[in-house]
Amino acid sequence: MTAVVAEHVRATPGRALRAEWLKFGTLISNPLTVIVTFLLIAGLAVLLVWARATESMTPTVTELLTGASWAQMLIAVLAVVFACSEWSSGLSQVTFLAVPTRWPVLLGKAVVMGVTAFFAGSLGAGAALIAGAIGGVDVAGDADLAVRLVLGAGAYLAGIAILVVGIGVMVRNLIAGILTVIGVIWVLPLAITLIPWEPLQRVVPYLPSPAGGLLIAAENPVSELTPWAGGAVLFAWAIAVSIAAAFAVRSRDV
Template identity: 35%
Template sequence: MTAATAAAPAGTGGVGFGRVLRSEWLKLVTVRSTFWTTAVALLLAALTALLFGAAVDPGSQGGTATALDGSTVSLSFVALVVGVLGVLAIGGEYATLQIRSSYTAVPRRWPALVAKALVVAAWSFVLGAVITFGSFGLIAVLYGGKGVSVGLDGEAVGVLIGGAVYLAVIGAFAVGLGALVRASAAGITVLTALLFVAPIILALIAGALQAEWALHANDLLLSNAGGVLFTRPAEASMALWAALLALAGWLAVVWVPALLLTQHRDV
């Protein structure tokens, strides 16, 4: 046994996890879908911030609170774009059968899948930080031209970072979902249903039947629990710890079966 093999973590087939991470990073940054989805997310966020800053009056909330709302309002749509990126990152490998090479290099499979989720989550977090802080700065400039003061305090920083964390969660969730269904179209369809269709259905049920359980279930959905991360504490629908537990549950729902099936089924 060579020293290199002995130093490699168990499960990577002699390839260190750091090298697996670098490999997955290279895959992510060398496919066109990464830059197309990133460009769409940035453009969508910039247009939203421009329209918000130009059209929405701070009113009684004040400049900072309103600017925070405008900085995060695009995240609901950007989350879908990030989710598409995550699904394509793994679904594209299954479509082109490149996944066979990936799992041949890493026979235990799970390190490659986890590494892919980590790099997608990291990319999504950085993208989210650029979007939230950039949108906040843009709206602050527009409000400053109207004589409205906008300040970046500790609560504001927490909200903006929370938006970036939410996108990182969506990215990791989407990779797990893509590994579970092994088809990009199916993964994107399921993700869209979870982010947009399920909240509407539960809201309709709650309104039509006066069902309190539907309201509670709606709060625990992926999008609504994630929204707590970039909502000011005084306005959040639940405590931050409860939202984090809900998000951890959603990650477990896709990642536990995804890891188990990836280990045992053919590619």
């Protein structure tokens, strides 16, 4: 009887994932932020089409995804808040008492944020391209590019979200986490470009944000990476940080 009860209540990755979905959906600001992310991507495309129409011009297909670059800020803040909430609210002791192996909690947070960010980005990009097509942009002229932008916007935001969850779990403090994310995603690439040393300049395209940004950018013959290769670099960063976060959450006190 005892063995049966223990098996029934045993913590599994699936149950940990379900718990993280509940945590995410319970706080109304989380779904609202996702909706705002979608509206930002689609809305900026509508504004761009309207502004160019007043000048008798049409934007390019990739310009329609301008909002995705801004949307990553919302996703990054949402991810770091979601990751750090365990410690800022004092919930970590209860969470890790229920899931003593701890890594399923990190995995659950990464999956929740990754899936949410992917759908927000892809649906927003799809709406942006539809708005562009209605406004006269030749979206159907390059179907491969359109598909890459729709899937790439989702993949880009998902990669950023997973990366930030790992950072947040390692830092554990909300303010420090946000500052660290700003430094890694935005400040570091800019700072390196200001250093006039060619070997260091070659590192910039392989940083998370510049590499992942290729997924929603026009083809750049100067870059050594293709858009999908850039996406792979972003996810390599995300996986590496997640592994480091798994070791950190396993070895440190709650």
